[in-house]
Amino acid sequence: MSKFSVSDKAFDRLNFLFVLLVTLIIIYPLIFVISASISDPHAVNTGKMWLWPVDVTLEGFRRVFQNDAIWTGYKNTIIYTAVGVAIHLFVLLPASYALSRKELMGKRVWLWFILFTMLFNGGLIPTYLVVRNLQMLDTIWAMxxxxxxxxxxxxxxxxxxxxxxPDQLVEAAKIDGASDIYLFIKVVLPLSMPIIAVMALFHGVALWNQYFNALIYLRSEDKFPLQLILRQILILNEVSADSASSAAGSAQSFADQIKTASLVKYAVIIVSALPLLIVYPFLQRFFVKGVLIGSVKE
Structure with a gap:
């Protein structure tokens, strides 16, 4: 007797086709952007290049990386992301652990205050005034x-x-004389790598892609993050192939400028997304476990 019925086999086939379709929908834009960043812009604009690279050229990447502001933006973004994630975890983990313990006094009151912040926000202008009054404008702390x-x-x-x-683990550690701080550092944190990885990834991605705070709070170009630099490149088209020749007054034809803008656009997308694409596979095993356990309702 067959282990699976006809309806089960039909469902498996339909499920496989559906997952395959969703995968293709997700992967195709990524492959297209990578191919377009190293293809002849004319082939991209005319539709000749629709999947694989055509007339490979690295001119777009050369023009992007010739801009010194790109490297400054990378450095600033890495600093903002590393410092921001460290502070995020330093505040998040003790607060969350304390709220998970039954013996915390006023637990429901604290939870109510936290939930209140999910419904109401002070808004941009009050937040800007707070940042200004704390003298954090044009500093790393504003980010x-x-x-x-x-x-x-x-x-x-x-x-x-x-x-x-489990409560039994906490009680056993306290019977052995462990203090709350020792218990948290030596027992809780080593068992919490999945949620640490998930929260670090979530907050790190948000900081890496952040440009609005920089647009509002930063004034010095040497403090601009990568996303703000890339925004300037895309909007103002400030990428120059040769700064020396540009200073001497050389100019490209209009058609060449259009081609360059197209190459730069796709190259900028790859430059900004590549670090996250590299980091994510190393955190994936923690990511799935942490999200599933952390999302279970009480």
Whole structure:
């Protein structure tokens, strides 16, 4: 007797076709952007290049990386992301763990205040005034302190601790003489790598892609993050093939400028997304486990 019925086999085939279709829809834009960034712009604009590269050229990447501001933006973004994630985890993990313990006094009051922030926000102008009054304008702190932690992150991490750290383990450690700080550092954190990786990835991606805060709070170009530099390149088309010849007054034809703008556009997308694409596979195994456990309802 067949282990699977006809309807089961039909469902498996339909499910496979559906997953395959969704995968192609997700992968095709990525392949297209990569191919377009190294293809002749004329082939891209005329539709000759629709999947694989045509008339390969690295002119777009050469023009992007010749801009010194790109390297400055990379350095600033890496600093903002690393510092921001460190502060985020430093605040998030102790707060979430404390809220997961039954012995915390006023637990419901604290949770109410946290949930309140999910419904109401002060808005852009009050936030700007706070940042200005704290003298954080045009500093790294304007990029990493506002939004350093959110109610959603606290609730997910709190649920993870409740599901993963049993009360018996905490009680056994305290019987052995462990203090709350020692217990948190030596027992809780080593068991919490999945949620640490997930929260670090979520917040790190947000910081890496952040440009609005930089647009509002930063004035010095040497402090601009990568996304703001790339925005300037795309909008103002400030990428120059040869700064020396540009200073001497050389100019491209209109058609060449259009081709260059097309190449630069796709190259900029790859430049901004590549670091995240490299990091994600190393965190994927933690990512799935952390999200599933942290999203379980009490």
């Amino acid at each position: 990493v302190i506002p939004g350093v932690i959110g109610a959603w992150s606290i609730l997910v991490a709190r649920t993870f601790f409740q599901q993963t750290i």
